Amino acid sequence: MGGLFIGTGEFVSMSLLPDIAKTTEVSIPAAGSYITAYALGVVVGAPLIAILAARWPRKLLLIALLALFALGYTTSAIAWNHPSLLIARFISGLPHGAYYGVACLVAATLVGEEKKAQAAGYVMAGLAAANVIGVPVATWIGQMMGWRATFGALAVAGGVSMAMFWYFIPTIAKDEHASPTAELAGLKRVQIWLTLATASIGFGGMFAVYSYITPTLTEVSGFSIEQVPMVLALWGLGMIAGNLIGGRLADRALTPAIFYIMVWNVVFLAFFSIFSSSSIATLITLFMVGCGFALVPALQVRLMNVAGRAQTLAAALNHSAFNISNAVGASLGGWAIAAGWGWASTGWVASALAVLGVMLMSISVLVERFQSRSSS
Structure with a gap:
């Protein structure tokens, strides 16, 4: 609620x-x-x-x-x-x-x-x-x-x-060990910053598409302005499904689930550009794009796992990271449109941001493995 x-x-x-x-x-x-x-x-x-x-x-x-x-x-x-x-x-x-x-x-x-x-x-x-x-x-x-x-x-x-x-x-x-000093000390953990960077960049694709969805639907996909709320509700249903399914996947195998979801986003955000001229294909694609919201609870749990005693600060910063992704996605999507690439070009921008997210997550995992070997 x-x-x-x-x-x-x-x-x-x-x-x-x-x-x-x-x-x-x-x-x-x-x-x-x-x-x-x-x-x-x-x-x-x-x-x-x-x-x-x-x-x-x-x-x-x-x-x-x-x-x-x-x-x-x-x-x-x-x-x-x-x-x-x-x-x-x-x-x-x-x-x-x-x-x-x-x-x-x-x-x-x-x-x-x-x-x-x-x-x-x-x-x-x-x-x-x-x-x-x-x-x-x-x-x-x-x-x-x-x-x-x-x-x-x-x-x-x-x-x-x-x-x-x-x-x-x-x-x-x-938590008796919690304190402002302990929370701030958690910021020294490189895994917190790599996970936040993954959220800030990798999820920006969602907002690159969402920020300009109305003109894309009306100018490219052939929907009337009155139909736009219905389409956005379908996206929202995909987001709900993504949260519920993504949570289950992340509980079974967290790191693989994050990669699977991010690759899912790479594919379906690109599909948005490819199929945006078809109204039926657009509806299917947007539901699938909404399912990519499964990345949010998965990254939230990864932050819980890597934050140590800085649990509250790391969990809160995750949502600051998603607000940064909002600004990044909206800005880059706007630049693509201003450059004359068309309304549907936001999907390609979004897919590229998702690819960068996969790269950042890969770096995070490699650093984690290196740190684990060094400590042992």
Whole structure:
């Protein structure tokens, strides 16, 4: 539920942007700064909260993060001008990365060692479900009652989630070895940085395609603008399937699963460019591309395994890495289109980024084996 609401809040502001711009009396391009402010909050909040709250009991930390989420959306709903909404969107983004990271750690704690990736997949399935359920419902509320009602509803949802967390999640003993110093010391581990680099670059292909999916669907694949939400919902269903299946694969054999999923992404992101002129082939391909979201829980568990005592910081930084991949993918996809390669060229850019991800993961594994031999 937490993943669903936080994911909905992240994406719905994009669909409500024209109305928000009109209310705050700025242009739509200027209103894009609200999205930037949120992303900045994610990047700043993830490591900062992970370090400062390192010794907090994780159940209490999750509830506090949801309280911060509710505060951010309450201030967003009552913001009176452009600067105040910028500040509110920054506050709303602060708990994002830390929430998903800590939630995956808590979920993994509640199951056996052999089901850690599945547990992380369930958490991230909430984010995937936001694209299928949360965003359409929140957009409808915004269209019927205004964007302030949407943000207000999300604030209430945050409060409801806090109550559910308090009641349903058992008390989890805090890690007595955890401390800000231990979390920061974890940054010396090269495997953390290689895994984060794999996420930042290797997953950028998803966003290279997603950022420009609407004009590609309407200009190349032959869909009407009214059909685009249906197509995006199909992608979202693929994301949910990917989280659930990917978690099971990762629990059976983590490193091979990461490579299999990344090769899957290389192939189907390229297929997007090849088959984008066919509407039926595009639907099939986009569902398969959505399944590539299975990489998220797999990389999350790898970070848990290599982070040592820097569990909270590493888990939170994983979601900062995915926000970096968003910026990388969107920028490179935009450059390809601006260069005159066409809307469908984003698939080739995406596939190339996935190839780079495979290379980075290969380096990570080779370094890991070298370190293992040296220590023995």
